[in-house]
Amino acid sequence: MCDTCGCNVTHGNRHLIEEGGKHAHTENGGVAVEVLQNLLSENDHQAGHNRQHFERHRVLAINLMSSPGSGKTRLLESTIDALRGRYRVGVIEGDLETENDAERIRRKGVQAVQITTGTACHLDAHMIHQALHRIDLDELEILFIENVGNLVCPAGFDLGQHLNITLLSVTEGDDKPAKYPVIFRTADHVLITKSDLLAVLDDFSPAKAEQAVRRLAVEGPVTLISANTREGFEPWLKWLGQQIARLTVRQDNNRPAANVR
Numbered sequence: 642m643c644d645t646c647g648c649n650v651t652h653g654n655r656h657l658i659e660e661g662g663k664h665a666h667t668e669n670g671g672v673a674v675e676v677l678q679n680l681l682s683e684n685d686h687q688a689g690h691n692r693q694h695f696e697r698h699r700v701l702a703i704n705l706m707s708s709p710g711s712g713k714t715r716l717l718e719s720t721i722d723a724l725r726g727r728y729r730v731g732v733i734e735g736d737l738e739t740e741n742d743a744e745r746i747r748r749k750g751v752q753a754v755q756i757t758t759g760t761a762c763h764l765d766a767h768m769i770h771q772a773l774h775r776i777d778l779d780e781l782e783i784l785f786i787e788n789v790g791n792l793v794c795p796a797g798f799d800l801g802q803h804l805n806i807t808l809l810s811v812t813e814g815d816d817k818p819a820k821y822p823v824i825f826r827t828a829d830h831v832l833i834t835k836s837d838l839l840a841v842l843d844d845f846s847p848a849k850a851e852q853a854v855r856r857l858a859v860e861g862p863v864t865l866i867s868a869n870t871r872e873g874f875e876p877w878l879k880w881l882g883q884q885i886a887r888l889t890v891r892q893d894n895n896r897p898a899a900n901v902r
Contacts, residue, residue, distance in 0.1 A: 646765045659728050679835035684798055690775070692800025698778035702786065704800055706824055707808035708817075709790030712834040712868055714742045715807070717785055721870040723878055724783070728885065731781040733772050735764040735789045742787065753778050763794040766801055777816050782885060792817070796824040804829045804884060818853035826857045830864065830880060837867040877886040 672714070676854035688747035695702045705713050714734075721730050731752040734742040754772045758766060758781040770785065787804060796805075809817055813837060818825040825831060831854050833847055851863045862880060866873030 648794065685724045687770055688799035688801040691766055691769050692803070693802070694746045694773060695778070695784070695789040695801060696892060698781070699889070699892060700778050700781050700784050701804070702784045702800075702887050703806055703884075704786045704788060704795075704802040705803045705806050706788045706792075706795045707790060707810070707834075708792045708813060710814065711790070711808040711810040711888065713787050713790070713808055715747060715868040716832070716834060716866070717787065718749060719750055719871065719874070720785075720877070720881075721746070723871075723874055726882070728782045728881075729780055730777055731778075731784045733764075733769065733776070733784065733786045735768070735787055737761075752780065754762075759787055762789055762791045763798055764788050764800060765798045769800045783881070791823050792821040796827050803888065806830050806832060808832045808834050809850060811838050811842050811847075814844075815846045815850035816853060818850065818857060822857050825854055828854075828857060828859060829861045831859065831861065832873075833863065833865045834875070835867060836865045836872050860883055 663745055689832075692702070705717070707713055717732060717763050724730055729751075730747045732743070732754075734740075734746065734753060734755045736742060736755070736760060737760070739757070740755040743753040745755035745820075754775045755770055756768050758764065758768070762788065776784075786800060788800075790817050806826050807826045807830075809825075809831060813831060831851075833850055836847075839845065839847070854863055863875065864873045864876050
């Protein structure tokens with residue numbers, strides 16, 4: 642968790658510990674551990690509320706996590722192009738500063754909201770809740786949440802998403818899942834990105850990378866993919882369609898039966 646670097650406190654949840662906030666004072670006057678536990682509990686509560694919001698609007702929410710530069714935004718651009726006319730897509734972007742990524746997504750003609758976290762190295766559920774006031778979920782079927790580039794902290798905070806995607810670029814090294822197990826262990830789908838560079842990166846083994854993922858007891862798919870050549874896009878898009886179908890079936894099954902007269 643983020644107990645050591647202090648990033649449990651974000652602009653999304655800071656109001657909870659400031660003077661007058663719900664957790665401004667602990668029961669014994671100020672034990673830091675209790676404050677952190679309260680913030681994490683509040684995050685989980687808000688995440689549950691976010692998830693209910695997504696479900697009510699019948700929107701599949703997907704959290705994208707990876708190190709900086711793994712190709713999250715480029716993947717989203719190509720995915721938006723590939724899904725055009727099939728599913729309505731929106732994006733929440735997370736970065737410490739700038740609206741660069743959100744502007745790239747908007748140029749694709751879809752809704753995009755930028756969250757600038759300042760010093761926080763991850764998104765949290767409160768930030769997502771605030772962003773949802775700026776996006777029309779009734780116009781969406783899939784909402785991608787591009788988390789801040791970081792292989793540690795994002796895995797510790799539930800945002801209310803239905804699924805986690807962890808990206809691993811071939812430029813990073815095939816041992817990253819072993820070095821950063823938590824973020825890969827939470828993945829419902831691992832995407833090995835920038836596969837078009839394998840021709841010049843002979844020290845990266847997709848097979849070894851997948852073995853490292855499987856050693857973490859991850860059962861979801863591991864897909865080799867390129868946003869440039871579209872390698873791997875067929876299984877990626879098929880998987881997305883399956884997840885939307887499953888969400889629809891689950892929601893229909895949970896819908897109250899109509900009154901019979």
